[in-house]
Amino acid sequence: MAEVKIQAESRTEFGKGAARRIRRDNKVPAVLYGHGSDPVHITLPGHDTMLALKTANALLLIEVEGGESHLALPKQVQRDPLKGFIEHVDLVIVKRGEKVQVEVAVHLEGEAVSDALVVTEHAAILVEAEATHIPTQIVVSIEGLEIGAQIHASDLTLPTGSTLAIEPDTLIVNVTAQPTAEQVDAEMNEAEAQAGVEKDEPAAEPVAAAAE
Structure with a gap:
């Protein structure tokens, strides 16, 4: 499965109000976790994320501003029950060669x-x-x-x-x-x-x- 590269931004605002502002900008709040590291809160581009997640078990290369990058799989995708747009994504960090x-x-x-x-x-x-x-x-x-x-x-x-x-x-x-x-x-x-x-x-x- 080919990796899908997505540029992400660090996220410092939390809560429902911040999430609504992110979605208004056509972006998606997300969190990266796994391998014993602290959760990394990020913002993903809405259109690119929607296209990437059309493939089940999409392998994502998340490049966070500042040079940090993570290989990740979608763990949980929350969608609006009526309009279907992506509200939030949980991503689990994986390593090359890992089962x-x-x-x-x-x-x-x-x-x-x-x-x-x-x-x-x-x-x-x-x-x-x-x-x-x-x-x-x-x-x-x-x-x-x-x-x-x-x-x-x-x-x-x-x-x-x-x-x-x-x-x-x-x-x-x-x-x-x-x-x-x-x-x-x-x-x-x-x-x-x-x-x-x-x-x-x-x-x-x-x-x-x-x-x-």
Whole structure:
């Protein structure tokens, strides 16, 4: 994974008011921590940070004004729940050659047999990899899988240098038969009943008056 270089500024103002002022300038308040060092409070450029964090487990080279630089991974990204802009970023410092544990997305390729329903039990799995060689995804082939087939963590082919950090028997993909329309209706009715949803009775059709 290529490093993304981001220029950062030191931050000396804290609190909600200071954070709002930073965001008004299209910047993002952030903190760097790890390896026993004191937290480093910084401000990141908003647009560059947004682009960098579109990639999961982005490896960032944070260059702080004054010449100090840190290699870091995003630990927690807080976003505005309505507008989606980045409100704050926690970054964990890593070293070259260091092993880290990260969640990596599972990507399915191919198609199972017809009438099969492919259920992804885990959309991402925890792996251990060198900080500068974190895989972007774990590719899983489901081509031609029959109903009843299962793929466990131990069945995955991991990129060179990566190892599982979860139990090998963890179920990743489960191939089942597609439910019939009757089964879907029954499940919906059961769910509505449990939720206390009452269905309206169909209106009775008017009875025509008898001819005199």
